Amino acid sequence: MANIGDKLQGFILQSQDNLLDIRSTGELWIHETTGAQVYKVSNNDPENLFSFGFRTPPTDSTGVAHIIEHAVLAGSRSYPTKDPFLYLLKSSLQTFLNAMTYPDKTLYPASSMVEKDYFNLMEVYADAVFFPLLKQEIFSQEGHRLAFTPEGELEYTGVVFNEMKGNYSSAESVMGESCLQSLCESGPYSHDSGGNPLDIPDLTYEAFKAFHSTNYHPSNCQVLLYGCFDLEPQLELLNRRFFSNFKAQEPSPIPTKQKPWSQTKELRIPVPAQEGDSGTTLAMNWLTCGPLDQENYFLLDLLSDLLLGDAGVLARVLMDSGLGEDISPLSGYETDVLEGNFTIALRGCKEDSLEAFRNLVLESLASYVKDGLPEDLVEATLTAYEFSLKEVRGSGRGLRVLRRLYRSWNYGISPGVCLAFSSQLDCLRERLAKKEPVIQNLIRTLLLDNSHRADMIFYPDNGYAVGLEKKLSDRLIREKETLTESKIQAIRKNSELLDQFQTTPDTSEDQATLPQLGRADLPRKIEILQSQFHNPGFPLFIHEGSTNDVAYLDLAVDASGLTEEDYFYTALLTRVADGLGLVDLDYDLLARKIQLTTGGLSFRFNADQGFSDGQLKEIFWIRMKMLSRKIEPSFDLLKDILFHQDWNNLSRLKDLVMELKNQYQSAVMPQGHHFTSLRASSQFHLPSWLTDRMGGLGQLAFLQELSLTLETNGALEGLRDRLKSVWEKLLIRGRIRANITGEETFLPDFQNSLEILVQSIPEGKVYAQIKSLPPMEDQAQVFLAPVSVGHNAWAFPSTGDTRSHPGELFLAHLWRTTTLWETIRMKGGAYGAFSSAHPSEGYFSFGSYRDPKVIETYQSFIFALEQSAAKLLTKSELDLALVGVVGQELSPLSPGEEGYLYFSRWLRGISDEQRQERRDGYFNLSAKDLQKITMQLLELSKEGFQALIVSPETWETQSSGWKGRPPVIQKLNL
Numbered sequence: 001m002a003n004i005g006d007k008l009q010g011f012i013l014q015s016q017d018n019l020l021d022i023r024s025t026g027e028l029w030i031h032e033t034t035g036a037q038v039y040k041v042s043n044n045d046p047e048n049l050f051s052f053g054f055r056t057p058p059t060d061s062t063g064v065a066h067i068i069e070h071a072v073l074a075g076s077r078s079y080p081t082k083d084p085f086l087y088l089l090k091s092s093l094q095t096f097l098n099a100m101t102y103p104d105k106t107l108y109p110a111s112s113m114v115e116k117d118y119f120n121l122m123e124v125y126a127d128a129v130f131f132p133l134l135k136q137e138i139f140s141q142e143g144h145r146l147a148f149t150p151e152g153e154l155e156y157t158g159v160v161f162n163e164m165k166g167n168y169s170s171a172e173s174v175m176g177e178s179c180l181q182s183l184c185e186s187g188p189y190s191h192d193s194g195g196n197p198l199d200i201p202d203l204t205y206e207a208f209k210a211f212h213s214t215n216y217h218p219s220n221c222q223v224l225l226y227g228c229f230d231l232e233p234q235l236e237l238l239n240r241r242f243f244s245n246f247k248a249q250e251p252s253p254i255p256t257k258q259k260p261w262s263q264t265k266e267l268r269i270p271v272p273a274q275e276g277d278s279g280t281t282l283a284m285n286w287l288t289c290g291p292l293d294q295e296n297y298f299l300l301d302l303l304s305d306l307l308l309g310d311a312g313v314l315a316r317v318l319m320d321s322g323l324g325e326d327i328s329p330l331s332g333y334e335t336d337v338l339e340g341n342f343t344i345a346l347r348g349c350k351e352d353s354l355e356a357f358r359n360l361v362l363e364s365l366a367s368y369v370k371d372g373l374p375e376d377l378v379e380a381t382l383t384a385y386e387f388s389l390k391e392v393r394g395s396g397r398g399l400r401v402l403r404r405l406y407r408s409w410n411y412g413i414s415p416g417v418c419l420a421f422s423s424q425l426d427c428l429r430e431r432l433a434k435k436e437p438v439i440q441n442l443i444r445t446l447l448l449d450n451s452h453r454a455d456m457i458f459y460p461d462n463g464y465a466v467g468l469e470k471k472l473s474d475r476l477i478r479e480k481e482t483l484t485e486s487k488i489q490a491i492r493k494n495s496e497l498l499d500q501f502q503t504t505p506d507t508s509e510d511q512a513t514l515p516q517l518g519r520a521d522l523p524r525k526i527e528i529l530q531s532q533f534h535n536p537g538f539p540l541f542i543h544e545g546s547t548n549d550v551a552y553l554d555l556a557v558d559a560s561g562l563t564e565e566d567y568f569y570t571a572l573l574t575r576v577a578d579g580l581g582l583v584d585l586d587y588d589l590l591a592r593k594i595q596l597t598t599g600g601l602s603f604r605f606n607a608d609q610g611f612s613d614g615q616l617k618e619i620f621w622i623r624m625k626m627l628s629r630k631i632e633p634s635f636d637l638l639k640d641i642l643f644h645q646d647w648n649n650l651s652r653l654k655d656l657v658m659e660l661k662n663q664y665q666s667a668v669m670p671q672g673h674h675f676t677s678l679r680a681s682s683q684f685h686l687p688s689w690l691t692d693r694m695g696g697l698g699q700l701a702f703l704q705e706l707s708l709t710l711e712t713n714g715a716l717e718g719l720r721d722r723l724k725s726v727w728e729k730l731l732i733r734g735r736i737r738a739n740i741t742g743e744e745t746f747l748p749d750f751q752n753s754l755e756i757l758v759q760s761i762p763e764g765k766v767y768a769q770i771k772s773l774p775p776m777e778d779q780a781q782v783f784l785a786p787v788s789v790g791h792n793a794w795a796f797p798s799t800g801d802t803r804s805h806p807g808e809l810f811l812a813h814l815w816r817t818t819t820l821w822e823t824i825r826m827k828g829g830a831y832g833a834f835s836s837a838h839p840s841e842g843y844f845s846f847g848s849y850r851d852p853k854v855i856e857t858y859q860s861f862i863f864a865l866e867q868s869a870a871k872l873l874t875k876s877e878l879d880l881a882l883v884g885v886v887g888q889e890l891s892p893l894s895p896g897e898e899g900y901l902y903f904s905r906w907l908r909g910i911s912d913e914q915r916q917e918r919r920d921g922y923f924n925l926s927a928k929d930l931q932k933i934t935m936q937l938l939e940l941s942k943e944g945f946q947a948l949i950v951s952p953e954t955w956e957t958q959s960s961g962w963k964g965r966p967p968v969i970q971k972l973n974l
Contacts, residue, residue: 017416048227049398062203063195077131090817166850273460291408380595394894545895561767612909672791741899796944806921
């Protein structure tokens with residue numbers, strides 16, 4: 001046991017913490033030479049994580065911090081290959097591998113359960129952040145560059161440039177950036193650290209390198225080490241290989257606070273929209289406090305839920321006002337900056353409603369100061385917070401610690417304080433018990449009496465995307481006017497050098513520098529989970545584990561037999577389930593009671609294909625978790641929700657439709673790859689077709705059409721009746737299958753409560769399921785939307801041979817970490833590209849994300865198949881990819897996750913024998929096996945379908961290069 005002041009491997013122990021809330025201990029070690037800080041969080045978690053954190057405050061919106069984040073992972077002093085990050089992605093057992101740029105910091109985390117792999121990851125990451133090569137070619141590839149198109153036109157391109165063009169195509173993203181920037185007239189928060197597409201081309205290569213030199217130094221570094229691995233070898237590595245190469249320097253400064261405003265401001269800001277869009281978002285946006293004021297920092301986080309959560313009092317007032325359609329996701333408290341902004345925003349408003357909105361918010365806040373907030377709401381919010389502390393999580397516990405730690409540690413707050421939650425909660429409870437007006441004072445001081453506020457009108461501008469392109473085009477015109485022959489040749493030379501860099505393979509010597517795992521390091525045997533099967537009138541699995549007194553319920557309701565039309569209503573049904581309220585309890589009070597009684601209640605639909613029988617598996621999931629002492633009241637509440645919904649609350653039903661429609665519209669741009677992939681596979685794959693109706697572009701179109709009919713006489717009553725009909729079809733005892741997870745001491749009572757609930761569900765007829773797809777058009781689908789960069793997906797049937805399953809999964813991993821990355825991301829400038837195997841589902845898919853060359857991308861998909869069909873993998877390539885493929889199946893699970901996973905596998909007919917066969921299949925694959933499977937997929941790909949989201953302008957200029965099935969073109973209303 002170390003003592004404060006002890007020295008170890010060049011570090012001195014500064015402080016120790018007993019981190020009760022995360023069942024860990026913490027030690028802060030300071031590097032004696034450079035002052036680098038290392039915080040070790042020790043516990044028994046097998047998923048170990050490290051993170052290098054740097055304070056990186058930007059001075060402009062060129063996106064330099066974001067581009068550096070990409071560039072450092074593209075070759076370093078000890079690992080001079082083109083893309084060590086990609087190498088780790090495809091050939092390590094990592095459970096997490098990424099980097100993140102925040103408004104004023106940049107983090108580089110990675111995690112693994114295997115000690116050798118963990119140290120490999122740490123060495124490569126540390127070398128990347130402290131000794132990157134930062135080549136001109138990498139700056140051009142990842143940041144921005146001027147280039148000539150095949151037609152001879154001048155263009156800007158680059159991975160980050162195109163990523164941020166996509167970001168500025170999303171109204172929600174533009175609003176989110178504007179909220180913080182509107183309150184900060186100077187300093188890093190007045191800029192976009194990710195980069196504004198209009199400013200990114202201003203970044204020079206010299207400024208790029210200087211930013212790294214200034215900020216990426218051990219004196220400015222905070223390292224988190226999390227998990228069960230020993231500390232000393234980690235400190236030894238950091239000191240010997242990295243920190244000992246530096247002398248101390250001043251760390252990058254903590255941002256300064258903004259000068260308080262003496263009066264509020266009112267702003268009108270345009271956001272991307274389409275012709276005909278009329279919904280405006282209204283927002284009141286305060287600059288409040290941050291982690292330097294730990295008490296109010298904690299309270300504002302709670303206040304966000306008290307006012308604007310599902311049970312929030314202000315959310316109810318705003319929805320009842322009729323001023324808008326739903327609470328905007330902008331609403332809440334920003335916790336990752338020095339001074340957080342607190343935002344109250346309403347979506348789907350009229351532009352002239354700002355005054356009414358402002359008055360309503362201020363009057364409501366004043367009433368909360370005068371009368372206080374409902375005691376049961378406060379208790380429900382605190383209970384939910386406490387439950388989150390108590391629950392044992394599986395994978396990602398280190399990441400949750402990371403996020404909470406760095407949001408305060410970055411500003412000089414002690415790590416032990418950053419990770420102390422329950423002490424703040426206990427203190428608040430004591431003060432509330434003494435009737436101190438804690439929350440009233442918070443509202444008055446930081447909101448009502450705070451004049452540092454911007455009242456904002458975010459109005460839809462259907463010319464926004466075109467305007468952005470016009471500004472970039474005008475800039476290119478100015479660039480073109482200044483071009484001399486020498487500048488033209490320099491641009492062409494830069495493109496040639498970049499192409500040469502991208503196409504020249506790394507030398508065998510450079511590749512040999514990268515650390516490698518071998519077949520002997522990989523687990524040949526799968527992890528076996530255990531649950532007990534019971535049949536108390538319905539299939540029941542019982543999974544016993546150390547859950548820290550938390551009980552988990554998983555109800556799988558067989559949803560077969562719904563009509564084709566019924567599926568459109570399922571997404572809304574998951575919202576209606578607990579969103580309408582009860583006959584004797586309004587919806588906000590029900591949300592409050594759910595928080596008080598349970599640790600969470602959720603409803604969702606999904607459609608899959610059985611692994612063994614190939615049959616359609618449609619499931620309506622009802623999942624609930626609770627403390628063991630609250631099992632009985634939780635089941636009583638669930639029974640009320642299932643049987644006593646307030647189906648006559650038609651005004652609330654209308655609100656839920658509008659909320660869901662807005663959420664889907666906002667999700668399309670940031671998740672376009674998901675929507676296009678689903679639509680492409682839905683052309684031939686029944687579960688995908690159903691899922692598209694339940695949660696894809698088919699659902700969006702349905703909600704948009706439905707929202708236009710709600711004012712029609714009888715429309716809401718008809719909708720109510722349809723939803724109720726589907727609900728009653730599902731609530732049949734014969735459809736129920738269940739799993740419960742908990743500890744031995746309370747499992748008998750848990751099972752008894754479940755059996756009582758199931759007995760209360762009526763018996764009835766379970767209808768036959770849909771057997772085949774309806775007739776489909778033999779066409780690709782192109783969706784035109786106001787986007788600067790697009791998404792392309794291509795899907796086709798897979799072999800259907802279970803012996804080929806390991807090979808298909810292997811090839812998907814190989815292609816997304818080699819060919820697609822190189823052709824679509826590195827050369828094409830897209831933010832992302834992927835291939836996905838779904839062998840048990842019977843299809844294979846490719847996709848691109850935020851892609852400027854969305855039409856050409858199809859050829860890259862084809863190229864990946866053709867290349868693998870023509871060329872055998874080497875043994876080295878095979879072994880490297882094998883590590884990554886096996887690594888995808890390694891992840892720690894909590895007891896609750898184990899029980900759910902075992903149950904889900906049973907529902908789909910996946911046995912441990914089949915899983916072991918697949919693992920064995922990975923190890924037995926030969927290069928010829930993979931080539932044969934590729935040739936089969938190449939032939940099957942002729943039956944494939946594409947789905948694209950692309951701008952009208954891009955389609956007009958690039959569609960001449962279209963390949964594949966003839967497209968049907970549709971307008972996507974967002």
